[in-house]
Every structure is written in structure tokens, then in C-alpha cells.
Amino acid sequence: MHSDIAVIGAGPYGLSVAAQLAQRGADARTFGPPMATWRERMPADMLLKSDPFASSLTAGVPGWTLGEYSARVGAPYGDREPRVPLARFCDYGLAFRDELVPDLDERMVTLLTPTSDGYELVLEDGERQTARRVVVAVGITHFAHTPAVLAGLSDRVSHSGDHRTFDRFAGARVAVVGAGSSAVEVTAALVDAGAQSALLARRGSIPFWAAPDPDAQRPSWAERLRNPSTGLGPGWRNKLCEDAPDVFRALPPELRLRIVRNHLGPVSPWWLRETVMAGAEVRTGVTLHGARRGEASIALELSGPDGEHEWREFDHVICATGYQASLDRIPFLDQRLARGLARVGEMPELNRHFESSAPGLFFVGAAAAGSFGPLLRFVVGTEFAAPRVASGLARHASRRRELVAA
Incomplete structure (x- = not known):
């Protein structure tokens, strides 16, 4: 089976990219169990640490923010409080999948290798499929760090x-x-x-974190100016990370790595x-x-x-020693392919469209943090990454169809 685009991974980034591609009519297939890291590798009773307003997948159509989903199922929701239970976030991700990525193939990709006209994907049952372009949207599971x-x-x-x-x-x-x-x-x-x-x-x-003060009044405009609110938390450093990922990409690689390593510490x-x-x-x-x-x-x-x-x-x-994104830890990447990719640290060096040095191979999520900053380590980063990747891929596919038709 052949498709123009394959998306590997069905967490917040993979589902968001897939939904955006579907809205644009792209010929795309998405692989992997949905929300696997969240459903299988986090404490079952956990509350999300991110603010609810910054915990939405990016659909490209109305009705699919976390707030809109919570209202639909009658669950309590506020932009900041109460915190969202992990179980509800997982249910939201599965509902998002059912509505916006209904053709998800839940099989795991076990090998990705380049071909003369794109890439070949080997699935867990041995089936082989090909795609001209591939978006790697794996979560953090592969990047677990042990001393x-x-x-x-x-x-x-x-x-x-x-x-x-x-x-x-x-x-x-x-x-x-x-x-x-x-x-x-x-x-x-x-x-x-x-x-x-x-x-x-x-x-x-x-x-x-300090517990919120239920009696606190809304900050004045001067306080909001001094300490702006963002999806990564309050403060100007967070605002720059959220609003200027393209500026981050222009920084020297050593500085980028230092910021990713040290910003938003424990x-x-x-x-x-x-x-x-x-x-x-x-x-x-x-x-x-x-x-x-x-x-x-x-x-x-x-x-x-x-x-x-x-x-x-x-x-x-x-x-509980965190995660370190590394190309060498993505088990399905062909070793020669991984070794040949330009890197920033152990992560792929990406252009403004999230494309790596291997033509047609894209990375989003934590693996893209070395190019676009800490924003890409959080769900809120889908708001930047998914539309950009999907629009670029869809435009390329449209031009290709026009050339073929001509």
C-alpha cells in the first residue's frame, strides 16, 4: 500500500498533524496506538500539570479544544483550575481520534528505511507500506533516561x-x-x-509551585505586562519560547541546547x-x-x-530522571538513515517546515525541541507545529498533483 504521507505516532502531536492533514485533503496514513504514552506510562491518578487552556490538541476545526470537549461531556473545566485528570485527557484524545483521525492504523512501525522515491515502513505484523514523505511524531517513551x-x-x-x-x-x-x-x-x-x-x-x-489563592483578584494590566501568562507558564522567557520558535531556531546550536536543557527546570x-x-x-x-x-x-x-x-x-x-530526546533512541529508524541526519546535539536539525536533512523526513514533538525550543516538549506546542507541518506538506502534494496532471 502506498500513500503520499505517513505519520508515525498517535499522541497529541501525531493526532494533531493527522487531523490538520485531513482538513486539507491530503493523502495521509497515521500509525500507532492512540495516546499510548499517556494511557500506559503515567501514574493513573495523575492530574495534568499544564494549565487546561494549554492542554488542547490542535484540530483545525471548531469544537475540539479540551474546554469544548469537557463541556460536551459535562466535565468541570476552567482555563486554569480545576486541574484536568489524566483519565479525562486520555478520553479526550481518544474522542479526538474517533472524530478526526478515524482511519488510524494502530499497528506499530518497526522499521523505517529510505527508498528511491520516499520511505518504506515495516509494520509489526511484517506488512510493508511506502510513503513519499514521513512525519515522525513519537512521544517521549523512547527517550527515557536512566543514569x-x-x-x-x-x-x-x-x-x-x-x-x-x-x-x-x-x-x-x-x-x-x-x-x-x-x-x-x-x-x-x-x-x-x-x-x-x-x-x-x-x-x-x-x-x-505555590498553591493558587482563591481570593486573588485578576492581575492588573501592569502586572500582566511584567509577568505575562503563556501556555508554558508565566513570564517573559516563557512568552518568548511560545511566541518566537523561529527566532529560537536562528540561535547558535550550543545556545539552543543550553536553553532546552535548563529552561523550565524541575x-x-x-x-x-x-x-x-x-x-x-x-x-x-x-x-x-x-x-x-x-x-x-x-x-x-x-x-x-x-x-x-x-x-x-x-x-x-x-x-524519575527524565527523558533525553535522541535520534539514536528511536528504534524503528534505519541506523544508516539516523547516522546520516544533520543534528543539533542528539536531535535532528530541522528547517522551518520541520523537515530534516533527509528530504521528506519530518520530526515534531520532543525531537524537534533542539530546533524550535522548549515549546515542542509540551502539548501546547501542537498549535505551532501541526498547522505548519500540515500546510507545508499539503502545498507540496498539491503542486505535485498539478505537475502530474499537466
């Missing part, structure tokens, strides 16, 4: 993205390594499950503070030096701010 000192320690070590529920850890001694929101989410879920949890953070503190939801700080052992300023696996446990060599080393035994270690 080298904990790599290869089998079933005693896992990543936060490996867990949706935590009941199996009831009564167990579990160390959570990390200081960001994933570490706090996992620790809170472990506390609720009855685990003996320890949060081990290299940072000197665990930062939390901050956790205020509503989890009491659960974590009261229910878990929280240690900050901790350095992890080594690990060894025992017959029924794992021991970690730790040092604190005083420099003293100690060994602590746990039944399991969960690495």
Missing part, C-alpha cells in the same frame, strides 16, 4: 515511565531517584500504595507537597556513586551534603 550507574541492574531498577499503578510495591522499600515532577508524582503514588518510599534528589531542595505540583513531605523520606543534596544488586534487594552508595558515604538497601529503585 549509567543504574543501567543493567535488571528487574530491580525501572524508569518512572514503566509504571502506571504502584500497588505491587505495597510494603516494599522503594527509592525514587530525581527531583522533578515525575519523581514527586511517583513518590506520592508510592505513599498512597503503602510503600516505604525514599525520594533521593541531587538538588538542594524539592521546588513546588518544579512539582503544589497539591502533592503534603503527601510527599509527610509520607516519604525526602533526602536532598544526595549524590549516587554506585549500585550493586543482591539476591533480593539492591544497594545504593550515597553521599549527602556532608560528603559522608553510606550504603542503603532497597527492594526496588525507580529512576
Whole structure:
């Protein structure tokens, strides 16, 4: 089977691109289980950390913002509060799929290789399909980062993205390594499950957002000017990231990487503070030096701010150590193809249409953050990426049809 465009991935970015392509009448096929990362690799009881107004997929037609969907199903919604439960966000994504990407092929792509006239896709059942152009819209699952000192320690070590529920850890001694929101989410879920949890953070503190003041008045125009609201959070740095991704792309690669690495650092939801700080052992300023696996446990060599080393035994270690986008971690990319791509760090260098140095191969989502900035790591980034990619692809297809007809 042949199509003009293939979209690999059916999370917020893949579904948004596919919906935009459908509105433009493009010959496109989309592959992958819908909302898989959100449905399978995040704590089941989680609340979205992004503001509700910044948590919509980008449809290209009216009626499909998160707010409009919530009103349709009778769910409470506010642009900022209340926070959106993960389950409702997943239901929203599935409804979006049903209405706007009804022909989604839920099979996984296992290999993508270049051909003389585009690309060949091998699906999980062995079927082969071809497309002239491909949009890679994978989520963060492939990019899970585990510290080298904990790599290869089998079933005693896992990543936060490996867990949706935590009941199996009831009564167990579990160390959570990390200081960001994933570490706090996992620790809170472990506390609720009855685990003996320890949060081990290299940072000197665990930062939390301030709880909203229900009696606070709307900020004055001067306050809004000093601290503008954006889909990434308040402040001018966030506004620049949201409003000027093309300017970001013009910056030197080293500066881009530094901004992506350091902007929007680890901050956790205020509503989890009491659960974590009261229910878990929280240690900050901790350095992890080594690990060894025992017959029924794992021991970690730790040092604190005083420099003293100690060994602590746990039944399991969960690495809430984030995600690092890398071409080398996308398992279906042909190795020669991946090695030949121009890069910024480990991410693909993209032109203004999100096209890589391999003609006809596009990347959106976290893999595009090295070119367009932190905006592409968040759902709100679909508002910029999906229309641009889809309009560029549709225009190219239209010109091709005109040439063929002539």
C-alpha cells in the first residue's frame, strides 16, 4: 500500500498533524496506538500539570479544544483550575481520534528505511507500506533516561515511565531517584500504595509551585505586562519560547541546547507537597556513586551534603530522571538513515517546515525541541507545529498533483 504521507505516532502531536492533514485533503496514513504514552506510562491518578487552556490538541476545526470537549461531556473545566485528570485527557484524545483521525492504523512501525522515491515502513505484523514523505511524531517513551550507574541492574531498577499503578510495591522499600515532577508524582503514588518510599534528589531542595489563592483578584494590566501568562507558564522567557520558535531556531546550536536543557527546570505540583513531605523520606543534596544488586534487594552508595558515604538497601529503585530526546533512541529508524541526519546535539536539525536533512523526513514533538525550543516538549506546542507541518506538506502534494496532471 502506498500513500503520499505517513505519520508515525498517535499522541497529541501525531493526532494533531493527522487531523490538520485531513482538513486539507491530503493523502495521509497515521500509525500507532492512540495516546499510548499517556494511557500506559503515567501514574493513573495523575492530574495534568499544564494549565487546561494549554492542554488542547490542535484540530483545525471548531469544537475540539479540551474546554469544548469537557463541556460536551459535562466535565468541570476552567482555563486554569480545576486541574484536568489524566483519565479525562486520555478520553479526550481518544474522542479526538474517533472524530478526526478515524482511519488510524494502530499497528506499530518497526522499521523505517529510505527508498528511491520516499520511505518504506515495516509494520509489526511484517506488512510493508511506502510513503513519499514521513512525519515522525513519537512521544517521549523512547527517550527515557536512566543514569549509567543504574543501567543493567535488571528487574530491580525501572524508569518512572514503566509504571502506571504502584500497588505491587505495597510494603516494599522503594527509592525514587530525581527531583522533578515525575519523581514527586511517583513518590506520592508510592505513599498512597503503602510503600516505604525514599525520594533521593541531587538538588538542594524539592521546588513546588505555590498553591493558587482563591481570593486573588485578576492581575492588573501592569502586572500582566511584567509577568505575562503563556501556555508554558508565566513570564517573559516563557512568552518568548511560545511566541518566537523561529527566532529560537536562528540561535547558535550550543545556545539552543543550553536553553532546552535548563529552561523550565524541575518544579512539582503544589497539591502533592503534603503527601510527599509527610509520607516519604525526602533526602536532598544526595549524590549516587554506585549500585550493586543482591539476591533480593539492591544497594545504593550515597553521599549527602556532608560528603559522608553510606550504603542503603532497597527492594526496588525507580529512576524519575527524565527523558533525553535522541535520534539514536528511536528504534524503528534505519541506523544508516539516523547516522546520516544533520543534528543539533542528539536531535535532528530541522528547517522551518520541520523537515530534516533527509528530504521528506519530518520530526515534531520532543525531537524537534533542539530546533524550535522548549515549546515542542509540551502539548501546547501542537498549535505551532501541526498547522505548519500540515500546510507545508499539503502545498507540496498539491503542486505535485498539478505537475502530474499537466
